[in-house]
Amino acid sequence: MVKQVSVFLPNEPGVLAKFTELLENNKINIRALTVAETADYGILRIIVNNPDKCIEVLRNANYLVSETDVLAFEVEDKPGGLHRIANLMGENNINIEYLYSTLTSKTAIILMRVNDLEKASTLLKDAGIKIFSGSEIYSI
Amino acid sequence: MSKRYEYWNKEMELKNRKELDEIQNKRLRAIVKYCYDNVPFYNKKFKENNLHPDDIKTKDDIIKIPITYKQDLRDNYPFNMFAVPMKDIVRIHASSGTTGKPTVVGYTAKDIETWTELMARTIMATNVTKEDIIQNAYGYGLFTGGLGFHYGAEKIGATVIPISGGNTERQILIMQDFKSTVLTCTPSYSLYIAEYLKNLDIDVDSLSLRVGIFGAEPWSEALRSKIEDALHIDAFDIYGLSELCGPGVSIECPEKAGLHIWEDHFIPEIIDPENGEQKNMGEQGALVFTTLTKEGIPLLRYLTNDITVLNEEKCNCGRWHIRMRKVIGRADDMLIIRGINVFPSEVEYQLMKIPGVSENYQIIIDRDILDRLILKVEVTPEAFSDKVSEMEDFKKNIEQRLYSSLQIHANVELVAPGKIERSIGKAKRVIDLRTKNI
Ligand SMILES: [Zn+2]
Numbered sequence: 001m002v003k004q005v006s007v008f009l010p011n012e013p014g015v016l017a018k019f020t021e022l023l024e025n026n027k028i029n030i031r032a033l034t035v036a037e038t039a040d041y042g043i044l045r046i047i048v049n050n051p052d053k054c055i056e057v058l059r060n061a062n063y064l065v066s067e068t069d070v071l072a073f074e075v076e077d078k079p080g081g082l083h084r085i086a087n088l089m090g091e092n093n094i095n096i097e098y099l100y101s102t103l104t105s106k107t108a109i110i111l112m113r114v115n116d117l118e119k120a121s122t123l124l125k126d127a128g129i130k131i132f133s134g135s136e137i138y139s140i
Numbered sequence: 141m142s143k144r145y146e147y148w149n150k151e152m153e154l155k156n157r158k159e160l161d162e163i164q165n166k167r168l169r170a171i172v173k174y175c176y177d178n179v180p181f182y183n184k185k186f187k188e189n190n191l192h193p194d195d196i197k198t199k200d201d202i203i204k205i206p207i208t209y210k211q212d213l214r215d216n217y218p219f220n221m222f223a224v225p226m227k228d229i230v231r232i233h234a235s236s237g238t239t240g241k242p243t244v245v246g247y248t249a250k251d252i253e254t255w256t257e258l259m260a261r262t263i264m265a266t267n268v269t270k271e272d273i274i275q276n277a278y279g280y281g282l283f284t285g286g287l288g289f290h291y292g293a294e295k296i297g298a299t300v301i302p303i304s305g306g307n308t309e310r311q312i313l314i315m316q317d318f319k320s321t322v323l324t325c326t327p328s329y330s331l332y333i334a335e336y337l338k339n340l341d342i343d344v345d346s347l348s349l350r351v352g353i354f355g356a357e358p359w360s361e362a363l364r365s366k367i368e369d370a371l372h373i374d375a376f377d378i379y380g381l382s383e384l385c386g387p388g389v390s391i392e393c394p395e396k397a398g399l400h401i402w403e404d405h406f407i408p409e410i411i412d413p414e415n416g417e418q419k420n421m422g423e424q425g426a427l428v429f430t431t432l433t434k435e436g437i438p439l440l441r442y443l444t445n446d447i448t449v450l451n452e453e454k455c456n457c458g459r460w461h462i463r464m465r466k467v468i469g470r471a472d473d474m475l476i477i478r479g480i481n482v483f484p485s486e487v488e489y490q491l492m493k494i495p496g497v498s499e500n501y502q503i504i505i506d507r508d509i510l511d512r513l514i515l516k517v518e519v520t521p522e523a524f525s526d527k528v529s530e531m532e533d534f535k536k537n538i539e540q541r542l543y544s545s546l547q548i549h550a551n552v553e554l555v556a557p558g559k560i561e562r563s564i565g566k567a568k569r570v571i572d573l574r575t576k577n578i
Contacts, residue, residue: 006526010556036528040553068526
């Protein structure tokens with residue numbers, strides 16, 4: 001299981017720069033990120049090298065922050081790789097809330113938020129898919 | 141456990157309906173004559189209306205007297221409504237005029253004595269006694285709040301800390317070190333203090349606060365729960381206006397079922413603000429007061445801006461003094477949005493019932509073709525989710541609730557914590573941009 005940090009960010013100029021500056025000053029590195037945006041705000045979801053410290057730093061700076069567990073797994077670098085996973089979840093009635101990806105020099109990693117983490121994790125394992133632990137991802 | 145009720149002046153406070161009526165009739169006759177003889181404004185007004193003081197025999201005759209408007213006080217600015225020469229005036233207060241000149245009130249020594257007596261009753265009605273340490277965070281100065289509380293608190297023998305408003309860090313320091321048991325200020329400021337305490341990581345239970353007496357702006361029942369939960373206190377609503385004396389016109393007793401108006405000093409009425417006609421007991425309308433004992437600036441049928449309902453049933457606390465419902469809104473605060481009349485307090489009441497909505501919100505009204513109501517709501521940790529769908533549901537829930545309860549269309553905008561300006565005095569929760577463009 002991987003800890004994802006979610007942050008509420010208003011859609012205003014300079015907000016993101018201020019945010020990234022804060023992380024940089026506190027030596028927090030972003031491993032993966034995705035933004036969901038609406039007309040008035042965005043929800044930034046990040047995977048960082050040190051989630052606990054990141055949450056503390058953000059809370060002290062009065063950001064609205066939450067912590068969510070997501071799954072991180074390897075996906076085959078060929079056509080249909082992701083399709084296979086999506087099918088597997090769908091067939092087993094697991095709802096994928098959202099997913100995003102990050103690349104290392106060797107492999108593509110998918111980060112996935114689902115409604116039933118335990119079940120999804122077992123399904124992936126049984127299908128022979130490599131699941132990463134938190135510490136593996138934080139130290140990419 | 142039966143409830144405890146404290147009284148300052150048990151004899152007057154426990155007079156029954158018939159006794160109160162007798163006092164009022166007698167004092168009404170006297171004050172009408174006093175106004176006629178001493179205030180040129182009233183003398184002229186009576187003559188214009190072919191009215192003589194002898195025509196007013198009981199409370200039932202009060203409707204013969206024309207209404208006095210705030211504008212009348214402005215027209216007679218600063219001292220022309222005074223019934224006594226300046227040498228008999230010992231104190232001047234003035235209300236902050238949001239538009240133009242302030243309204244000025246003058247007190248004789250006797251008026252100060254009366255006001256002090258009313259504030260003593262008012263404070264004790266909330267079960268605050270001489271054992272208490274009152275941190276008085278109402279402003280001292282031309283505004284009546286600070287000094288009104290000060291005199292009343294000293295009268296009952298409580299310890300007063302005359303800290304006045306503002307400087308929140310100092311307020312908290314004093315609260316901790318002096319072990320204040322009672323906080324008096326505006327409801328908005330109490331929430332501001334609560335938030336400040338939270339930011340400083342101070343446990344409210346480490347303080348000694350037990351009661352809050354809040355007024356000077358209308359606040360909803362839902363806001364009361366928020367304040368009580370945030371500060372772990374018993375919160376009471378106090379009402380008054382400088383034209384009548386200041387705070388001390390009415391107060392909630394521990395029943396919190398309306399505010400007792402001290403009827404041996406004021407006759408309240410409810411009128412229809414549209415046509416000026418008196419309404420029946422239990423009907424909603426604008427509150428009107430006749431002062432029965434004031435010497436400096438007596439007022440007959442003075443129209444306030446406040447919308448409420450009166451209840452003359454005896455209260456469980458033993459008092460018959462008429463109760464006014466918590467002010468629903470101010471007549472000139474009423475918003476008309478696409479033809480729907482709504483008070484900001486009604487919007488607040490609905491909002492506070494929604495989990496995850498805090499008191500930090502702002503109503504903005506604008507017009508492009510139709511009126512638009514934009515509701516800025518700070519997102520709380522409780523409402524925040526990493527899923528957009530949940531955040532959007534939160535928004536829709538607010539919009540639907542406002543539509544189903546008040547028939548108003550609102551566009552909710554979610555904003556980051558701390559984005560809505562905090563206020564130390566009266567909260568500015570409504571911004572009407574329409575007037576600028578017309
Ligand atoms: Zn009562």
